[in-house]
Amino acid sequence: MLKLLRNLFGNSSAPAAPESNLADSEKQSLRLTLAEQETLIRELKAQLAAAEKLEQDAANAATSRYQSQLLKEAAGPVSQLMTQSHLLDAGKTVAAKDIFAVANRLVAIFRSAGLQVDQSVGTETVYNPEHHTPLSSQVSIAPGDAVIIRFPAVFQDEIIIRKALVQPKEQ
Numbered sequence: 001m002l003k004l005l006r007n008l009f010g011n012s013s014a015p016a017a018p019e020s021n022l023a024d025s026e027k028q029s030l031r032l033t034l035a036e037q038e039t040l041i042r043e044l045k046a047q048l049a050a051a052e053k054l055e056q057d058a059a060n061a062a063t064s065r066y067q068s069q070l071l072k073e074a075a076g077p078v079s080q081l082m083t084q085s086h087l088l089d090a091g092k093t094v095a096a097k098d099i100f101a102v103a104n105r106l107v108a109i110f111r112s113a114g115l116q117v118d119q120s121v122g123t124e125t126v127y128n129p130e131h132h133t134p135l136s137s138q139v140s141i142a143p144g145d146a147v148i149i150r151f152p153a154v155f156q157d158e159i160i161i162r163k164a165l166v167q168p169k170e171q
Contacts, residue, residue: 125166127141132153
């Protein structure tokens with residue numbers, strides 16, 4: 001009778017059923033697989049972070065080299081402008097054509113780096129507030145009005161750095 005009761009209610013000292021051992025084995029296998037996958041994910045994340053850092057470092061180095069080259073090209077004209085400014089401050093005469101020659105060299109350097117100057121001074125166009133700013137805040141100009149460019153717009157890669165300064169066309 002004792003044997004029958006044990007079979008009915010189970011005995012903790014009795015060996016586990018084969019199905020229970022199989023389920024425990026599958027659970028353990030799944031836990032190991034999950035742990036391996038979590039480790040792999042951590043390793044892949046670390047590799048991705050390292051690759052992103054290398055890419056950022058390379059981009060920063062390239063930008064630094066480009067900027068350094070641009071500044072080296074501009075150093076001569078900047079030095080000349082500073083000398084001309086010093087001469088003017090000292091009361092010496094400096095020809096305007098000399099100053100503009102140096103300024104034009106700087107503009108050429110910046111153009112080679114992607115600077116774009118749009119529309120010539122004195123050009124007539126229609127007012128577009130996305131591309132133009134009135135030369136005087138006391139003047140009201142409506143979109144589509146005829147205007148004259150007094151200071152050209154400056155762009156880089158089609159992004160406006162400075163809008164053109166305009167004034168209404170005299171009727």
